[in-house]
Amino acid sequence: MIRDLFLNQEPALRFFAGLVYYTLGLSLLLQSRGHSRLRLARSLPWLASFGILHAAYEWSGVLLVPPGMAFVEKAGNPLMIGRIMLLALAFLCLFEFGADIVAPLGPRWRWLRPVGLILFLTWGIGAFALGVLSAFPLSEWERWVEASARYLLGFPGGLLAAYALRRHTFHLLIPVARPHIIGMLRATGLAIAAYSLLAGLIGPAVPIFPFHLMNEEVVQNLTGLPLFLLRSLAGIVLVAGMLRALEIFEIELSSRLSSLEEAQILASERERMSRELHDRTLQMIYGAGLLVRNIQAQAESATASALDPVVRLLDQAVQSLREILQELQARPAMANLIDGLERMIREYGLPALMDVETDWQIPPDTQLPPAQLRHILAVVSEALSNVVRHARAQRVRLTATLQDGQLRIEIADDGRGFGPEAQPGFGLRNMEERAYLLNGRLEIQSRPGLGTTVILEVPWSGIRREALYRPLVTGQSQPEEGHRRAPGHPEADPRITQ
Numbered sequence: 001m002i003r004d005l006f007l008n009q010e011p012a013l014r015f016f017a018g019l020v021y022y023t024l025g026l027s028l029l030l031q032s033r034g035h036s037r038l039r040l041a042r043s044l045p046w047l048a049s050f051g052i053l054h055a056a057y058e059w060s061g062v063l064l065v066p067p068g069m070a071f072v073e074k075a076g077n078p079l080m081i082g083r084i085m086l087l088a089l090a091f092l093c094l095f096e097f098g099a100d101i102v103a104p105l106g107p108r109w110r111w112l113r114p115v116g117l118i119l120f121l122t123w124g125i126g127a128f129a130l131g132v133l134s135a136f137p138l139s140e141w142e143r144w145v146e147a148s149a150r151y152l153l154g155f156p157g158g159l160l161a162a163y164a165l166r167r168h169t170f171h172l173l174i175p176v177a178r179p180h181i182i183g184m185l186r187a188t189g190l191a192i193a194a195y196s197l198l199a200g201l202i203g204p205a206v207p208i209f210p211f212h213l214m215n216e217e218v219v220q221n222l223t224g225l226p227l228f229l230l231r232s233l234a235g236i237v238l239v240a241g242m243l244r245a246l247e248i249f250e251i252e253l254s255s256r257l258s259s260l261e262e263a264q265i266l267a268s269e270r271e272r273m274s275r276e277l278h279d280r281t282l283q284m285i286y287g288a289g290l291l292v293r294n295i296q297a298q299a300e301s302a303t304a305s306a307l308d309p310v311v312r313l314l315d316q317a318v319q320s321l322r323e324i325l326q327e328l329q330a331r332p333a334m335a336n337l338i339d340g341l342e343r344m345i346r347e348y349g350l351p352a353l354m355d356v357e358t359d360w361q362i363p364p365d366t367q368l369p370p371a372q373l374r375h376i377l378a379v380v381s382e383a384l385s386n387v388v389r390h391a392r393a394q395r396v397r398l399t400a401t402l403q404d405g406q407l408r409i410e411i412a413d414d415g416r417g418f419g420p421e422a423q424p425g426f427g428l429r430n431m432e433e434r435a436y437l438l439n440g441r442l443e444i445q446s447r448p449g450l451g452t453t454v455i456l457e458v459p460w461s462g463i464r465r466e467a468l469y470r471p472l473v474t475g476q477s478q479p480e481e482g483h484r485r486a487p488g489h490p491e492a493d494p495r496i497t498q
Helices: 002-008 010-030 039-064 080-105 115-133 138-173 179-201 216-223 227-245 247-298 301-306 308-328 337-347 370-391 426-437
Strands: 355-361 395-403 406-413 441-446 452-459
Touching (some): 039 227, 080 179, 301 308, 337 395, 426 452
Antiparallel strands (some): 441 452
16 A cells, blocks of 8 residues: 555655755755865765756656656656666766765775776666667666666765765864764765665666566565655755765864964064064164264273173174064065975985986076975975985986976985885875965875885966965875875875874
């Protein structure tokens, strides 16, 4: 009775199911987080696309069923082929959502990036070949194609997305998120895992494992509920969890605004201090110097000579205060990049330790703002420090090129390198944070015995505004950041442990 009741209302219930996934997609698209430093924000468009495509899949089925026809009799309609294509594309987006989150975690995950597209193309070619070479009627062909899409794309895509969200949550978001947000993200991951089972392993009945044992008809007979309704319940949990978890971006934005406000307060205080030093302290010391000189001019020779050290100390105090005032009131000037890089090579004493090769494919008078140059040199310094202390290298090569508005700096050594099992350290997070402040991309390439290459790419005028105001905060992983951590970023060198 209950099963028949649901089946009689199936078009309306499927419309509701489509509305659930459409709400997910539209909400994530409207919550644009391009300013966020969290890796999750840059991966959400894939999940939003999954929601929109899945909604289109549900709604198209309702529109393609003529009034009065049972939904289960829809098979054989040529337009259903397009509907199955929508489902496959939705699964592909879900797979890419998971791959986009875990790929930057290291070489062991980077290979996942093209896997989703390969699976999708394999499914499409197989579906076309099955339609051409087999003698299946259209209705039978549709069941096979839909079942293969669910098993080949939906199941692995859902599991990968669930695992990626869980890993991202517990490894990167716990330090910055509140407990209730972590709980909602955990529930979201479980909802995606449940969806992968309901939408991936359980599909149309076809004579192949596991669909001949567990399919839509079997589940409906066991539970008395249509399978699409169970999938919709998982979708509701997914929507509720993601919408609640979006609060993490508000927390992040609030934290960044607080940092900017503190920087502005600090700048105002520096300005007040400079005025006080200039208008009061400096003038008092300068006046004291004039009085001493006046006394010195009227005193006897021996007394005047005894006052000479006092005059010199007062002059030094005036000069010191002027230098302090210049630092407090300093305006961004330009600094030479090549001079900074060559000075760093000398400071580390690299020529005495190994063969050093430099290749500066940039104008010799290339100038950068001090804040930008400081972050670039800090990344280079961290890389050179690891070469000197840990790489056991015989040769290091530094290159700097400027092309298409991008500054690219490479530090390559022929040392012992490292493998994919390496774990990120404090030094890497420091480098990633600076790369993000530069609005750039940091990449580390290495293989055991084949050396290490550190690559920093920076837009020529792409330094972020907050880099000019707030001090560098390290000790937290920002994959993302990264870094801003770029897509496909390998794991960190275990040598980076400063």
